[in-house]
Amino acid sequence: MGSATTQALAATTAALSAASGVDLDVARELFAAARAVGDSSQLSGALADSSAPVAARRKVVSDVFGTAVAPATASLLTTAVEQRWSTPADLVDGIEELAVRAAAIADGSADVEDELFRFSRTVAGNSELELALGSRLGDASAKGALVQTLLSGRASAAATLIASSLVQQPRERRVRQLLSRATRIVADQRGRKVATVFAASPLSPAQTDRLAAALSARYGSRVSINTVVDRAVVGGLRVQIGDDVIDASVSSRLADLRQRLAG
Structure with a gap:
């Protein structure tokens, strides 16, 4: 991610935090806008062209989306195009991130991170489902409808x-990658980090609480724990937070021992 995009994301996130009237309809409109911009290289190029006057980019937003979206949506889209993005693709990602954050704000009482994580594990455990959602040949709206059916009564509206929105606009990304990114964004919006913990057996509530407390102290932020049962771990834990990996598993120590003996 370029420095320009980093600054642009900070500006759009701040604008969202200060916005009023952010609800699920705004989030839905932002997802649709990201899809529209992402599907048109001409539109994304025009909106991300930092050499073009800011007023011209604002006018494109007004002409394309106009009164078809809520005032809050139009304001957030305008803020997004006012920024300097490293690439047009980064602008699309930025609008999509705004949509995820807006959904997290709109449904603040739901455990959205856990629901997205659980759905990602469902996808990971069902190759046919992963293929159906990840295929380039499938109809985008049908994929969205499938996800809505699968999550109906099992997950929050957010x-x-x-x-359902992300699977309609994969842009060369795998479904699990999309869901993992969204989980991290939701956690960040709520002032938390997400730790994926790989263990040979499920953790007890007490173990989960102790681990969360230890990681929160280490990272200076609240940490949500998502556990993946992986028999290959053998014993101990492997913890991943963003790009950081803490590997205290027996399998890792055995692999290290074998390498030392071979060396």
Whole structure:
């Protein structure tokens, strides 16, 4: 991610935090806008062209989306195009991130991170489902409808909207990658980090609480724990937070021992 995009994301996130009237309809409109911009290289190029006057980019937003979206949506889109993005693709990602954050704000009482994580594990455990959602040949709206059906009554409106929207605009990304990114964004919006913990057996509530407390102290932020049962771990834990990996598993120590003996 370029420095320009980093600054642009900070500006759009701040604008969202200061906005009023942010609800699931705004999030839905932002997802649709990201899809429209992402599907048109001409539109994304025009909106991300930092050499073009800011007023011209604002006018494009007004001409394309106009009164078809809520005032809050139009304001957030305008803020997004006012920024300097490293690439047009980064602008699309930025609008999509705004949509995820808006959904998290709109449904603040739901455990959206956990619901997205659980759905990602469902996808990971069902190769046919992963293929259906990840195929380039499938109809985008049908994929969204499938996700809505699968999550109906099982997940919050926010998690359902996020997952069903993302599978319609994969942009060369795998479904699990999309869901993992969305989980991290939701956690960040709520002032948390997400730790994926790989263990040979499920953790007890007490173990989960102790681990969360230890990681929160280490990272200076609240940490949500998502556990993946992986028999290959053998014993101990492997923890991943963003790009950081803490590997205290028996399998890792055995692999290290074998390498030392071979060396």
